[in-house]
Amino acid sequence: MKIALLGYGRMGKEIEKIALSRGxxxxxxxxxxxxxDITLADVAIDxxxxxxxxxxxxxxxxxxxxxxxxxxxWLDKYNDAVALCKxxxxxxxxxxxxxxxxxxxxxxxxxxxxxxxxxEDYNISMEEIHHTKKLDAPSGTAITLAEGIIExxxxxxxxLDEKTSEENxxxxxxxxxxxxxxxxxxxxxxxxSIEIKHTAHSRKGFxxxxxxxxxxxxxxKGVFSMKDVLNIR
Numbered sequence: 289m290k291i292a293l294l295g296y297g298r299m300g301k302e303i304e305k306i307a308l309s310r311g312x313x314x315x316x317x318x319x320x321x322x323x324x325d326i327t328l329a330d331v332a333i334d335x336x337x338x339x340x341x342x343x344x345x346x347x348x349x350x351x352x353x354x355x356x357x358x359x360x361x362w363l364d365k366y367n368d369a370v371a372l373c374k375x376x377x378x379x380x381x382x383x384x385x386x387x388x389x390x391x392x393x394x395x396x397x398x399x400x401x402x403x404x405x406x407x408e409d410y411n412i413s414m415e416e417i418h419h420t421k422k423l424d425a426p427s428g429t430a431i432t433l434a435e436g437i438i439e440x441x442x443x444x445x446x447x448l449d450e451k452t453s454e455e456n457x458x459x460x461x462x463x464x465x466x467x468x469x470x471x472x473x474x475x476x477x478x479x480x481s482i483e484i485k486h487t488a489h490s491r492k493g494f495x496x497x498x499x500x501x502x503x504x505x506x507x508x509k510g511v512f513s514m515k516d517v518l519n520i521r
Contacts, residue, residue, distance in 0.1 A: 384428030
C-alpha cells in the first residue's frame with residue numbers, strides 16, 4: 289500500500305515506522321505548505337495542523353484518494369467534508385483518537401453513562417492531560433468522551449472549567465511535558481466514587497490505529513468511523 293503522510297511531525301514519523309514495519313511504502317511526506325500530487329498514493333493519513341487539515345482532506349476526496357484524518361481543531365468544517373465525500377463517492381474517516389484502546393474506552397464510557405443516568409447523587413467531571421506541544425484544549429478525545437456522556441444522560445454540554453452548572457460537564461485540561469495522553473471520567477457522590485481512565489504510554493498506539501484504519505478503508509467508499517474499523521456495534 290502506498291501511503292501519503294499529510295503532516296510529518298512526531299505523529300507522522302511514528303506512523304511511518306508502523307507503516308514500514310507492516311510492509312507499506314511512504315510515497316509522500318507533506319509539511320504544511322508543500323505542493324504534492326496526492327494521486328501517487330493509494331491512501332492518505334492526515335495528522336497535520338488545524339489550518340491545513342480541511343484542505344488536505346478535500347484534496348484527497350476530490351482526487352478519490354481514501355483519507356484518514358486524526359487532526360483536531362478543524363471540525364467546524366467536518367460536515368462540509370462529509371458532504372463532499374458523498375458527492376465525490378470517495379472514502380473518509382475522521383477520529384479524534386485512533387488508539388484501538390481509546391476506541392474501546394469510548395464505548396465503555398457510553399455504557400457507564402447509560403447506567404449512571406438515573407443516579408442523581410453523582411456529579412460527573414473529566415480531566416485530560418497531554419504534552420505541552422498540543423495545540424487545542426480540551427483534546428478531541430475529551431470532547432468525544434463528553435459527547436458520549438451527553439448522548440446518554442441529562443447533561444446539556446461540556447465546559448472547559450473545574451466548576452460549571454449542574455447541566456454541564458466540567459473538563460480540566462492540563463499540559464505536562466512528555467505526556468502522550470491521559471483521560472479520566474469521574475462520577476462522585478458523598479458515599480463513593482467511580483472512575484474510568486485511559487492512559488497512553490506512547491504515541492505508538494495512535495499510530496498503529498491510524499495504519500490499521502488506512503488498511504481497512506482501502507477499496508471502500510463512504511464516510512466511516514473507528515467503530516466500523518473495529519466492528520463495534
